[in-house]
Amino acid sequence: MRFDRPPPEPLASAPGFLLSWNGQRTSHTFAEALKPLGLRPHHFGVLTLIDTQPGSTQQELVDRSMIDPSSMVTVIDELEELGLAERRPHPSDRRKHAVHLTDRGIETLGRARASAIQTAEELFAPLDAEERETLRRLLRKLAGVETASARPRLGAD
Amino acid sequence: MRFDRPPPEPLASAPGFLLSWNGQRTSHTFAEALKPLGLRPHHFGVLTLIDTQPGSTQQELVDRSMIDPSSMVTVIDELEELGLAERRPHPSDRRKHAVHLTDRGIETLGRARASAIQTAEELFAPLDAEERETLRRLLRKLAGVETASARPRLGAD
């Protein structure tokens, strides 16, 4: 699929297609922005989750990411090869690993976040601040995310 | 990716992830709905385009669908195998094919549309009519679709 021009009619009039197209373009653009850092979207997502809760087990990361277990193994393998994360023995269960970020992982996550913020800025440029907030609210409602009071948002990706 | 539950935080707070997730769920749900008819989303899209402009060349379908040329060959091959479309000689250029729907293609397209309408109804159930229209408007703007006056919309997919 090409994303260098808007979808032509009659596709652009179909709400389902519109949503798919915007979603795919978004993933694609973020993926491109992460490439210079040697990362793919899953790497960024998992780095973020480890940062949020250092020492998570792989199973916990699976639950919080919607990535399946075998893919999670690959992602963490790659993060280790890149020197961004490491598996440590879990204190109380020898089956589990406690996954942590390395110093370099923390640095790289910072750079990835900056890149994501800039990408989001470019992607959402056609919308003003109020429209962006409306879109976010509608997408959360559509996804079935609990809208329990005002959670702090991530701003970036 | 699993779509049977909403994405957990902090992913659900990231506008880019939200958009990707909703888009992927939408594609996935439409794909599932089309399976009983033996169709994939590309089949439905191309059937729609042929119906809109019978006798289109494959290149025209490529331009109007954002499907690349070699994939278009496969899609039309499959539509022919299913007895839903056929390549006819182009009246003025022997390199080209004029692609038409068969009677069965027209019937199947009708069934696919009905299925798409029902799927869209289920997907967008969390939003009321006004919210759906707002979402559609914002997604069109985000995609860069020209909002030139009121075009008739497709209602369905």
Added chain:
DNA sequence: TATTGTTATACTCTATAACTATA
């Protein structure tokens, strides 16, 4: 020379099932 359609191929991503070691 350029265009239309085709073929062959390779690549990415993901899903599935079977296996191990521990509990």
Added chain:
DNA sequence: TATAGTTATAGAGTATAACAATA
């Protein structure tokens, strides 16, 4: 018996480049 992690494998989907026929 059940769980955490791993491995191997297969499948879907898509992109790329080379090619033949025709303009």
